[in-house]
Amino acid sequence: MFNNQRLTHGIPFGVYLHVPFCAAKCPYCDFYSGRDISLIPAYVNAVKEELRTLARARDFADRGLFSRPVASVYFGGGTPSLLPGSEIAGILQTVKETYLLQPDAEITAEVNPTLKERDAFFAAVADAGVNRISVGMQSALAEERRALGRRGTPEDVLQTVKAAKAAGIDNVSLDIMLGIPGQTEESLRQSLDFALSLFPSHLSIYILKLEEGTPLYARRHKLDLPDEDAAADLYLFTCRYLKEKGMRHYEISNFCFNDRVGRHNLSYWRCGEYLGVGPAAHSFIDGKRFYYPRDLRAFIAGEPPVYDGPGGDAEETLMLALRTDEGLDLAVFADTFGVSLPPAFYGEMGVMQKNGLLVNDNGNIRLTDRGFLVSNSIIAALLAAL
């Protein structure tokens, strides 16, 4: 068996804040969020209190974790932009008071394009230190947004990006969805072109996954969904198209210009440590995983995070590294976890290389675009051969 060491040394620490509110529930989404915005003030107070409590906590603080510089803060959800800008500023102020926030920290807020009073919101959050936004665009076509049950229009996306940039936030990421009912390569090209016309630094491209228990899942047989092959073609088209436009495909679902990677998420894939606060938020600290139950009222009442077992072992490290274009350095991996890679492992690698799924650059392995498409089975085969 492997030593349960981790490769986290030198990887920056991140803080994630889960904002569990949405104006309406999109029919494909199973992220934890609710619509009772009257609970926002109580939620914000609970987040601040929890940040302070954790900063004082003996078992964390004694390890010096919270005197470590925080390199990234990420407001995710849910819909963080449902919070007034002043509330986001207040939470960031608490982070600054309780942790060592690096002066060049990446501070991201997810933003819904239906955001009202954009100028005031962005002025407040930019002033508080937010320097990156991630906008849920999904598609530039009204009928595709409707098929997803998303509110807002491409014009809203345009105005949101404009307002953010006017406030000085020029690091803009847009989310785009693949595999939407009725989507074709041509309609996808229109969405990509629209996104690129807004000069983003970053695009996240997700294949629609119908989660069990969601309204869209219940209606799946009535939807004009692309089949698996068609969705794979859309993905490969996207990879080619965005590379032609000069973007770096640095993770299965993520592309950037000029190496402006999402530093917060990249740290996850490098097995870096992070503190997650809010209902449904997860943490990985000192080799252990924790999460808060999906229960806003329990969070507000001060229910502590739940231990979720160890993390950061060899399997997880391999799995996460192969999501990225950095890939996995086999010598460092074997040395860190005290494993010697058996011939069967190299045999599997050889087959994958022959099939154009994996590249081996002098002992550093990474997946190709086609490999990314079937990453789960590749990773399972490599792990089975270890």
Ligand code: SF4
């Ligand atoms: S806005 Fe985002 S988090 Fe909220 S329901 Fe829709 S997809 Fe889910």
